[in-house]
Amino acid sequence: xxxxxxxxxxxxRLNKINKMENSINGExxxxxxxxxxxxxxxxxxxxxxxRTLPKQLSIAKNMENSVKSLKNNPEKxxxxxxxxxIHRFEEYALSxxxxxxxxxxxxxxxxxxxxxxxxxxxxxxxxxMDKPAIDKAPSDDTQSMSVTTYxxxxxxxxxxxxxxxENGFAAQASHPAGGFVIYPQLAQQAGLGYMGRxxxxxxxxxxxxxxxxxxxxxxxxxxxxxxxxHSWIPDFCQKCSxxxxxCPGNAIIEVGSYEAGDLITKIIKDLCHGCTICMRxxxxxxxxxxxxxxxxxxxx
Ligand code: SF4
Ligand code: SF4
Numbered sequence: 229x230x231x232x233x234x235x236x237x238x239x240x241r242l243n244k245i246n247k248m249e250n251s252i253n254g255e256x257x258x259x260x261x262x263x264x265x266x267x268x269x270x271x272x273x274x275x276x277x278x279r280t281l282p283k284q285l286s287i288a289k290n291m292e293n294s295v296k297s298l299k300n301n302p303e304k305x306x307x308x309x310x311x312x313x314i315h316r317f318e319e320y321a322l323s324x325x326x327x328x329x330x331x332x333x334x335x336x337x338x339x340x341x342x343x344x345x346x347x348x349x350x351x352x353x354x355x356x357m358d359k360p361a362i363d364k365a366p367s368d369d370t371q372s373m374s375v376t377t378y379x380x381x382x383x384x385x386x387x388x389x390x391x392x393x394e395n396g397f398a399a400q401a402s403h404p405a406g407g408f409v410i411y412p413q414l415a416q417q418a419g420l421g422y423m424g425r426x427x428x429x430x431x432x433x434x435x436x437x438x439x440x441x442x443x444x445x446x447x448x449x450x451x452x453x454x455x456x457x458h459s460w461i462p463d464f465c466q467k468c469s470x471x472x473x474x475c476p477g478n479a480i481i482e483v484g485s486y487e488a489g490d491l492i493t494k495i496i497k498d499l500c501h502g503c504t505i506c507m508r509x510x511x512x513x514x515x516x517x518x519x520x521x522x523x524x525x526x527x528x
Contacts, residue, residue, distance in 0.1 A: 245295065245400070245408070251344035254408075255336050276368050280375040287375070287405050290382040294401040297389065298346075305398035305446040313395060314450070320391055321353065324384045328354045328433065331450035332418035334409060343408040346400045347444040349452075350409070352418045353388075354429075355381040357437040362513060365504035374504065377439045378405040385441040398446040404439045411440040419453035422461040425493045426471040426480055426506040430461055435512030464511075464524050471506040480506065 245251055277284075309317075321329055334348045361373035382403040389399035402408050412429040416422055421431035428436045472480045472493075479499035507513060511520060 245298075245344045245346065248298075248344070248346060251346055252334070252336065252339065252348055253344045254339035254341040272368065276371045279368060280372055283372075283375045283379045286379045287382055287403070290379070290386055291403045291406055293386055294382075294389070294403050297386065297393075298400060300390065300393050301398040302393060302396055306396040307446050307448045309397065309447045309449065317388070317391065317395075321384070321388055324387060325355065325380065326353045326384055326388075327356050327438070328420060328431070330415075330418040330420050331452050332414060333452050334414065334444070335417065338410045338414050338417070340408060340410065345402075345408050345444045347398065347446055349445050349447055349450055350414065350418070351388075351443045351445060351450070352411075352415050352420060353381065353385060353441045353443075354415065354420060354431065354434075354438040355384070355404075355441075356434045357439060357507075359437060359513070362437050362504060362508050365508040370504050371502075378403075381439045381441050385443060389443050392443065392445055392447075400444040402442040402444065404441040407442060408444075409442060411442070414442065415440050416456065416458075417453065419456045419458075422456065422458035424461065424471065424510060424512070425465045425469065425482075426475075426510060427493060427495050428507065428510075430458070430510070430512045430517075432458070432517040435517065436507045436510045437513060460521065460524060464520060468511050470509045470511055474509040475506055476503060477501055 318329055330352050332350050332352060334345060334350050339345055355377055357377050358373045361367075361369045364370055382405060385401045385403065389401035392399040404411070412423045412427060415429045421429045424430045424436060426436065429438065429440060430436050431438060472482075477496075477499040479496045480493055481496060482493050
């Protein structure tokens, strides 16, 4: 039922934004967005669905609001923000519970095929997922916390888009539970962290434990990232493989070859039942980022 609700709004968003003037569309070669929910949910589907129903409905409502609120965009938006405004915006975001913010220009190949964004200037947000709940995965508490974090971040993203509009800028909010872009790669491009073999973003602050959302905005003069200091992570992943070994569904597979420099991992959606064990078992959930980095540096 829930995925039905989300699909309805997903189609609503898609049709509405794709037809807007000047929208930037996903390329032919871009990947398709994954379905919103895994086919099987552990450990007790009915129990967890009932427990999280209010949050799931809130997620659907906020996804819808992110599109409906586009009508509030100023007719003639501003394209430049001064340092004082950016400071106020970031302070407001942090006061809402956002943990980190960075800026990036969206490469077109990171827009899902058949989806569109209104601006290439992206503000990326991350919100931490609770560690004790992740450490209990797979459990009802893990699923409940995961849905709650999606919902909280989605609401805050809409609030921040509204804040931009009230100050003369145009904004398109992208909900963490069903966005328009490939979030982990975009957050990597923004310099927030680097993707691990499980396909999730790994950051110094939270390892793999975060949700990601975005706002696409008319503001052209943001401090866009041009480097990533976390690019050592794939080499560490190559020696680790914990997530691949511990995945009960054998859902994480490798394609390409490391020697050829084109090794990437893929999650087979049909084999993944959303247990979150890969997040729990990630070395960056068990140990501090800087501890792992210093060990890697000692070996080199
Ligand atoms: S990839 Fe594997 S470990 Fe991760 S959520 Fe899916 S089934 Fe669980
Ligand atoms: S478990 Fe290991 S291989 Fe998998 S993403 Fe985390 S560090 Fe990388």
